Amino acid sequence: MKRAYKYRFYPSPDQAELLTQTFGCVRFVYNSVLQWRSDAFKNHQEKIGYADASAYLTSLKKSPDLVWLNDVSCVPLQQSLRHQQTAFKNFFQGNSSYPSFKSKRHKQSAEFTASAFKYVDGKLYIAKSKIPLNIHWSRSLPSTPSTVTISKDAVGRYFVSCFCEFEPASLPITASTVGIDVGLKDLFVTDSGFKSGNPRYTAKYAARLGLLQRRLSKKMNGSKNRSKARLKVARIYAKIADCRMDALHKATRKLINENQVVCVESLKVKNMIRNRTLSKAIADASWGEFVRQLTYKAEWAGRSMVAIDQFFPSSKLCSCCGFTMKKMPLNVRMWKCPECGAEHDRDINAARNIKAAGLAVLAHGESVNPKPLIAA
Template sequence: MNEPLDIRWSRPLPKDAPPSSVTISKDCANRYFISILVEDEIEHVPANEQAIGADLGLKSFVVLSTGEVVGNPRFFHKDEKKLGKAQRCHARKKKGSKNRDKARLKVARMHARIADRRRDFLQKLSTRLIRENQVVCVESLAVKNMVKHPTLSKAISDVGWSEFVSQLEYKANWYGRNLVKIDKWYPSSKRCFDCGHLLDSLALDVRQWDCPECGVHHDRDINAAKNIVAVGLTVLNACGESVRPGRALSRSGKTQRSRKP
């Protein structure tokens, strides 16, 4: 019998049983998964007074306002050469042949390995941040627009910012935490956290700078994370009102001084 395999199967339970279901699925890498749907109530973790700001980036995946730096694993970048070789091998195979199907399976498994490693990294990091802190503040990044960058699109797609923020959001609801998203146009990198001075511009390759007003030396990412948590707490205390960056320049073209957030 050469009947096609039904890759999804759901078994309904008796009427008197609690609502749940079992689903068996198979992905493109020929891996089988069993999903069990049940109702469960997740208890909130004990509240604390910890609040952090998280500055997402490419050189470092995230820099926290506490000074902790989490490196960017670059999962796709590490396997890019092997994946390209497997894809070229797949393209050379005859269409409809068994060798082409084997090559396709090899490519699919490499993609699955990259995705699984990235998902595992994001799950562990997001769970730790949510459990350790009552308030987590992040920027609202427009990733769909950022991936259009001519040179950084591949790196932005590899880092997984959207998935990380999504995990923070639903885990904050699970455990009774607060996730605050500040405005994406807020100049967190250009604003001095100590005196509130705002620079005219700050190039992307400048990782450290000295404030011309108070002379404090800043690490670009740590300074941004401190500004993010300060503004995030302001938004939280203001019942969710959005914070806009305001005008950075005066009519005369000189830098305006702004108060510390």
């Protein structure tokens, strides 16, 4: 299997200047080719493929006004066209929106293939740089990377992602199984009654974020004070994202380590997030990322993931007798079955039904790992 190993690194002044120039060239090439392809289709209904885009890049590099494109490695420029081609493919297949222009205010990235970097004795060198990157190696790489992606976030932190082949180690088989119901009050609830709680990082930092955003709105465009204020806002967003990702990784790793079979509910997050009242809370809960992590970690560990149909009435179905309620508003958290008289906690009951349905799917030999589990 292949996976990416991400590390933070600290570039030297010369490397930082080289990377800034590389990011700028990648962004310029991507935006220029995107504008050219869009104009060709708008004016002449002509669809431009990757081969024509690559030829257009060659003409750009030969232009007297754009000779600075040759000062950086040609590999990231070529890779940006491949990414753009993938973006158009996803657009025409209906999987994403039309490709958008890249901004220098957001995350910057450049991808290097094997011809543009060198990995020797645990040190990583990139093209046009004679000294290795000062990487904080939190773990060793299992093999020589096939591609390396260098990125810089809005806060100014540098990261390198190494795409390597590795041999996953299956965990010991256990008899434990779990059904999981995701929610807002608790990020997830299991059939055993465990409730994870919801840290709500967006709400936690909302007051500080609002203050910094108001200060940012009063700064003059293009001023140094505005750049400083924008950086403070970006740091809050980075803090929220880092805290959320850390909590999700810890929760999913614990669930995979302890259970042989994990049953979850398929949800259409894109549709649910249209609810203006709950959209921010749903986005903060990151259900799509939660299930995505469970999926690939289960595959690596030799576990089974079962996705239940999104229309399965897990909350309205009595886990004791099978009676289905006609309606179950969101404000009803505890309910009593009119058929057998059993009292249910809404979320725990749903988790039990999800587990029962998941084990039934697994027993019948149907596909237990449909993709996507959650449309994020």
